Every structure is written in structure tokens, then in C-alpha cells.
Amino acid sequence: MVITFYFVISWLMMGLFIFNRKKSWGTKKELAFLVLLSCLINSQTYLGLFETFKWMKTTTDPKLYIAFLLFRSVFIPLFVSFFTLRFFNCPNNKKLMYLFIYCLIILGVDKVSLSFELYRFKNWNHFFTLGYYLLFLLFMIIALKWFKRLERKEADLGDAVHRKRLWFK
């Protein structure tokens, strides 16, 4: 049941990302950057929470663990990337609404994961989860800005080299 749940919501996120995405939101390189970075951060964070700090305890049931992997490495990266792009491209008056929806979904998914016993809290609670995901979103927005600037810098550099070549001709 829980595998199906996470499979369906992951599929839904993929669908939203591939078919419902407006091209003006970002290039495919930017999307790849967001998904890879969020996947990297999220998998390392949960590893830290489970193994290093032991603030949470993961399931030992392989079936539930597969559901957890779908949650950690597919759903969350796509979800966070989707909201990063939405947040980045929406007008200021809508940002608060998106933030509210983001928090609501995060809390809902956290509740579902707990009720299916994908993990258990030891020195952790929903408030910390929310704090982590808000910081995560903020970091992703800053990272996206940096990544976009990288492209612009290169374009400027390319133009400068081109101008120099024309000057010496």
C-alpha cells in the first residue's frame, strides 16, 4: 500500500515536471541541476539523521524501505525542485501562498511516512522537519540563482572574447 502511495505521488511529480512545466521556468540544464542537487542533499541528510546523529530510526522491513527510497530519492527531489522553480518564477504576492502549500504537503507526507512506520522519531519532531525543508528550499533558490549566473558569466566571457577577436582582426 505505502509503496503504491509513494510510487503514485512520485509519478505525479514527474508528470507535473515533464508535461505541466512552462518552458519559461527554466532550461533543462537548470531542471537537471535542481533535481540532482536536491537528491544529493536529501539522501545525505537522511543518512546523517539515521546513522550519524541517530535522531530518527529507519524501518528494517525491505518493503517499507523501498517505499522510503521512493520518498527520499524520487518524490522529495522532484517536489522540492518543482517548488523551487515555482517560487523563483511566481510574482511576490503569490509566494506566501506557495510557501503555505509547500509546508502543508511536507507535513502531510511526513505524517503519512510516520503512520506507515517508514521511520520513527527519536530526537526529532514535525517542527524540525518543517524547519529542515524550509532551509532546504531557501538553499535551492540560492543555488539556482548561482547556477543561472554561471551561464550568464560564460555568455559574457564568450562575448568579450568575440569582441576582442573582432578588435584584433
Add this chain to the structure above:
Amino acid sequence: MLFTEKGFGLNDYIVITAVFSSWTIYYFLPKIFSKQFTVLIFLYSLTISGIFDNSFGATPFDLYDIMDGPAYTVMDILVYFLYPPAGYIFLFLYKKLRIRDQHLVLFILISTAFSIGIEWIYHKMGVFKYKDGYNITYSICIYLFVQSIFVIFYRFLNNHGGERIGTSKSRD
């Protein structure tokens, strides 16, 4: 977080040497990809290795350990620094050798064989410790999968990567 689990040993020296040499190779290789794409190569290498290590190498599967044992140490993190230059070298060769479709399978097979050779050395030196019936032959499947997806990823971004921004010339 501990620096090492069982003191500084041969595996630690091997990892430090390997990290230093692989980044030196990367430093001297011509930079044929754009900065954005280089970031993506590094991220892909780190993310894929992270997913496999944190899925199959962690509870409940726990098929292998990196370095001395199950604890997450600074030296475990250092192992991840091996992957980005390896990813860059793989795509560098793919692009420089202008691998055509009919030679792609052979290229990935040779690259997998090379990767397995390197992993075998690491295993013998105690960098990777297999557990619960896991052996190096399973890694063949992982390398074949990861490298094939890497080529698809490259082609996908190379064809459509900068579709919205058309001002800069793509070096990818």
C-alpha cells in the same frame, strides 16, 4: 563525526592518493565542457554514488561498508571526492573519442571493466568491504546502468539543455 573508525591505515592512504591523483588528472585535462555542464557532471557522479551507497550500503540492506566500518566518518566523505573527476574523465573520453552509436556498447563495456578493476583494487586495500553475500560481480550491473544513463543524460542535455537561453554558444 570521527575522522577514521579504526585509526589511520593503508585504505586511508590509498584514498588520499587516489583523490589527489584523480583531481590532478582533472586539473590538467582540457576543459571542453561549459562550467554549467561541468557542475552537472560532478553532481551526477556524486548523486548517483550517494544514492547507491545510502540505499544498498545502509540499513536494512547493508550490503557493504566504505572504509573501516559502518560509521560515517570524514574519510567516508573523502571517498566521494573520487567520483566527480571519474565522471568528468568518462564523458571527456566519450566526447574526445567521438564515440559513435555502433561503438557505444563497446565503450561502456571497456569503461565498466576498467571501473571494476579499480574497485577490485580498492576492495583489496580495504576501501570497500562487502557483506551479506555481496560480491564485485554485482557492481558490474551498477556500472553498466550508471554509465549508460550518464551517456543518455549527456545526450539529452546536449540536444536540448539550453533550449530557452539562446544567447551563449554551447560548448557541450
